[in-house]
Amino acid sequence: MSARETPPPLPPALAELVDAERPLPPLDDVLASQLFARIDASLVDAGLSHGEHPEDLTRDAPGEVLEKAASGAAASAGGAGAAKVAAATSALGLASKALVAKVAVGVALVTAGGVGGVAVAPVVRPQPERVVYVTRTVRVLVPSEPVAPVGPAVVTQPTPDVVTGPTNTHVTVQHPTNTDTVPTQAAAERLLIERARTAVQGERWEQALEALRQHEQRFPRGADREERDALRVEALAGAGRTAEAGALARRFFGQYPGSIYAPRLRSVTQE
Amino acid sequence: MRDERAAQFQAVFRTGLPYVLQSLRRLGVRERDVEDVTQEVFLAVYPRLGDYDPSRPLRRWLFGFARRMASDYRKRASVQREVLDDAQEPRDQGAAADERLGDQAQRRLLLRALDALDQRSRETFVMYYLDDTPTPEIAAELGDSEDAVTSRLRRAVEKVTAEVQRLQRKAAPR
Structure with a gap:
């Protein structure tokens, strides 16, 4: 009985190319978040919703949200753990290294008297009175707070006076290697917008308007409100509600002069 | 139950996304189409979550979906004469x-x-x-x-x- 043939080894030149292709590229967190939103919208459209709607993601009490972060959550050692943030990653908590670095910036910014950097520590189950959500763009969703631009990848010297949160602000940062879920308000806001956008693209005007209604209800002063208002004009126009679309468009042009959405809205409303 | 399913899907998505993206590129899906085909992969994965055997590597299970979607894609691309040639x-x-x-x-x-x-x-x-x-x-x-x-x-x-x-x-x- 003859031995079974084995596949040939690769020639050295080809083996070199294969070796270069082997490592898994780092995950683009923005892409992951957008893709999940698209999948979510498609599942809803198909009646196969996996049930994790944006509103669900933020309906949890902060403590429950943090509990979902489970084993990977870590407290910031900067500022002697004075602050804990529910670090916004994406709807799925897809934390890339870059993202974590940016989150670290956010932590540094809200950590009074921190000693610099973000140290890894076991999960701390906080009892937050208030949670500050930090997105990948270090957008702090607390009214009237100045937001500093994203700084270097590694924070060595926190600038605690750039963002000043309420005194009872709690901050938790995700462990740099953790990929567990930390649903966030910012991600939920984005998911609603993406759902509306997908519906508009599919000319499902009523679905779009419903998503936008939910967005306005939950995030009246949300960071994506310009996009929300633009999508609403488009959805109203698509639904044949031209008078409402026109009126809203005129208000939009006044409210957001120079908006990148303006040309599109002019074309759909003839305003 | 719903939460359990959602959590399972999220875990599969979170863990598998980089690999699916990479596999689709390896299987010939063009960069401009990778996101769309990835979406198709996970839409196919969702109703089959119950079939996954956790004792087996997730990647190999996902590869089956990626392989079939990439194959469909290549057929479509072929029909549409979109297989890239050198000049493209x-x-x-x-x-x-x-x-x-x-x-x-x-x-x-x-x-x-x-x-x-x-x-x-x-x-x-x-x-x-x-x-x-x-x-x-x-x-x-x-x-x-x-x-x-x-x-x-x-x-x-x-x-x-x-x-x-x-x-x-x-x-x-x-």
Whole structure:
């Protein structure tokens, strides 16, 4: 009985190319978040919703949200753990290294008297009175707070006076290697917008308007409100509600002069 | 129950996304279409979550979805005459022209060379040489005999090697 043939080894030149292709590229967190939103919208459209709607993601009490972060959550050692943030990653908590670095910036910014950097520590189950959500763009969703631009990848010297949160602000940062879920308000806001956008693209005007209604209800002063208002004009126009679309468009042009959405809205409303 | 399912889907998505993206590129899905096909993959995964056996590697389970979606994509691309030719991706020629290729250029050159294979050979090559899938598993996944897998790998290696050389010659400065 003859031995079974084995596949040939690769020639050295080809083996070199294969070796270069082997490592898994780092995950683009923005892409992951957008893709999940698209999948979510498609599942809803198909009646196969996996049930994790944006509103669900933020309906949890902060403590429950943090509990979902489970084993990977870590407290910031900067500022002697004075602050804990529910670090916004994406709807799925897809934390890339870059993202974590940016989150670290956010932590540094809200950590009074921190000693610099973000140290890894076991999960701390906080009892937050208030949670500050930090997105990948270090957008702090607390009214009237100045937001500093994203700084270097590694924070060595926190600038605690750039963002000043309420005194009872709690901050938790995700462990740099953790990929567990930390649903966030910012991600939920984005998911609603993406759902509306997908519906508009599919000319499902009523679905779009419903998503936008939910967005306005939950995030009246949300960071994506310009996009929300633009999508609403488009959805109203698509639904044949031209008078409402026109009126809203005129208000939009006044409210957001120079908006990148303006040309599109002019074309759909003839305003 | 709903939460459990949602959590399972999220975990599969979170863990599997980078691999699915990479696999689709390896299987010939063009960069501009990778996101769309990835979406198709996970939409197919969702109703089949109950089929996943956690004792088996998640990647190999996901690869089956990626393989089928990439195959469908390639058929569509073929029908639409969208399979890229040399003129459409000049950057790869540039990559091949470098004597000392960086990792990124090496990856591009390999993926470009894999275009010379038929889809079944490409799948086999990717599973064996890039994913380290044993030949019995490849045979089971593709519904082939192990001997057929081995023979196909031999021909694939010859063809890819020749294609790499061709691309490098073509891109070499004259």
